Amino acid sequence: MRIIIAGAGDVGFHLAKLLAFESHDINIIDTDDDKLQYISNHLDVQTTKGNSTSFRTLEEAQVAKADLLIAVTESEATNISTSIIGKNLGARKTIARITNTEYLHKKEILDLKDIGIDEIISPESLAAKEIKRLLKQTALTDLFDFEKGTLSLVGITIDEQSELNGKTLVEAAYLNPDHSFTTVAILRNGETIIPYGENKFLNNDHAYFICQPDGVERVLDLAKKQSEDIRNIMILGGSKIGIQAALQLSKKYNIKLIEEDRDKCFELADTLQNTMIINGDGRDVELLKEEGIDEMDAFIAVTGNSETNIISSLVAKNHGVGKTISLVENMDYIHLSQNIGVDTMINKKLIAASFIFRYIRKGQVVNMTTIHGVDAEILEFEVTEGSKILKHELRNLNFPKSAIIGGVIRNGKGHIARGNFHFEVKDRVVVLSRSECIRKVEGYFK
Structure with missing residues (x-):
């Protein structure tokens, strides 16, 4: 996919970083030499210096061949103008970052697609929604529900009182005889760990779990956390x-x-x-x-x-x-x-970049979310006829080490996938994956 990103700020950079792992043809437009040089030094993308509302700049970036034009500069007016001009110059789809939330509330009346804007995003509105989501549980640092809570992603801080403190995942499994949750990530001193059997929980770790409904309470009990209304x-x-x-x-x-x-x-x-x-x-x-x-x-x-x-x-x-x-x-x-x-x-620009990434990733990916501070994505896939994941039980699939399957939703019920789990057509599979591994993971569902 050929993607042009107008704006080399935090949103543009983080989005380009996520997309660079996908083998897309990416070109970033900005007027700032230093920002473009920084991006060139850190990412395998093309850059074009100039104003994204300029015909010449857009043509230099080959906007006529672009599958997607994403305008995420700091200026709402620039983003709207860039999207409209880019669409008229041949871009197949356009996304504009806006600050005026009236555009969101009046989408039907304005009919922005008619003037060349396929999608609008408001970092401020997305951040407010994120805050509302994070307030569902006081004892948890993070909470995201799949299929209305059939499975949930939860985050907690491990402290000295926690029964998990100092235990390996294997030892922790004995504290979870019903297999109602599984650990999918540990954040330690800024480093993201995709954990397996011998990894230990340590004091001050941020640990993340995929849980069945009763597993959420079990995690809170083990962590010695009590949620308040x-x-x-x-x-x-x-x-x-x-x-x-x-x-x-x-x-x-x-x-x-x-x-x-x-x-x-x-x-x-x-x-x-x-x-x-x-x-x-x-x-x-x-x-x-x-x-x-x-x-x-x-x-x-x-x-x-x-x-x-x-x-x-x-x-x-x-x-x-x-x-x-x-x-x-x-x-x-x-x-x-x-x-x-x-x-x-939370960072509104990071939330916005992740939202756009999810928009682009539509396809086999049914659902997608990010965890604040964790260098990985949570994705939900649907198993279809002929999917590679149907060939063997989980332990024999040779699933990438940079990803982990957390759970499966089957016929409206959540399951924690263990080594002997066999997948079926129409299963919804929740996976945590590092960004560079998403394409490989997606291959198991084609």
Whole structure:
């Protein structure tokens, strides 16, 4: 597939990094020499210097031969213009990154396809949805349901109290006699481990499991974690993400939102009628105490300053808040969450890049998600007639070591796939795979 990416920022770079493993023909357009040079030094892609709204630049990048044009610059106007011009110059499909969420809510009225935009994405809206998903369980650092919870991906932090601490996967299996969960990844000091029998759980590890419904509670029991109901949430920052999160969460929870800009507070009060708006500096510990930080079940920091978000989340954690989520701009910070005490750090650009990657990967892949900080993807495949995976039981399939099969959904019921498991047509198979291994994994389902 020939793909042109307009914008060599974080979204463009991460997306190109994911796609580079897929053997696509990728060309990245940007006006910044330094960004293009950095990409050329780190990825096997072509680059074109210039403005993506320029006919000459797009023609130089051979847009007429492009299967997909993805516009993800920092400028919404540039992205929309690039998509429209690129489509008219021959690009088969276009995706535009936008910041104005009205485009999302008025898609049917606007009919953007008529003017040349096949798909739009809003990093802010995607981040707000991610926050809502992460609030399903306070004791878990991550939770993603397949087929309405038939199988679930869950993440926990291993601490000294955990029964899993110091045990190998083989030893942990004795604590799981019903085989209701399986370990699919361990994040340790920023390194992603695809674990097998002799790998050990260590203190401060972030461990990820695929679970049957009863397996989620079993994992929590073994980790000595107790989930609390969420009722009260404090949001720090009246950013676009803060607004979107408050709009979605206020339907179910009691929300307080703290914003430093007094004028903006009046605007927020008009927009967020079911949210209590507080004017103040969220870095002020006394203010947080006055506004009942001790009574909060969750704290979400989404200001434009990563350090403010991290520090305020740590303050919230120190006051007994069960769940903390912090927005960070620097992708490298995401790996720090397990070491410094913030439950989950999210990056809107990383979420956006992963969303676009999932959009491109449609085909044998039924479902796909990412885990914050983990260098791997979670994919759901459907087994079809003639699939290679039907030939042998799991232990004899020679499945890639950079991937692991976590579970199978068959006839509406979740199963944990062990060595003697035989796959059947129409099975939904949940796999964790490193990005460079996805094509090889996909081969088992063709």
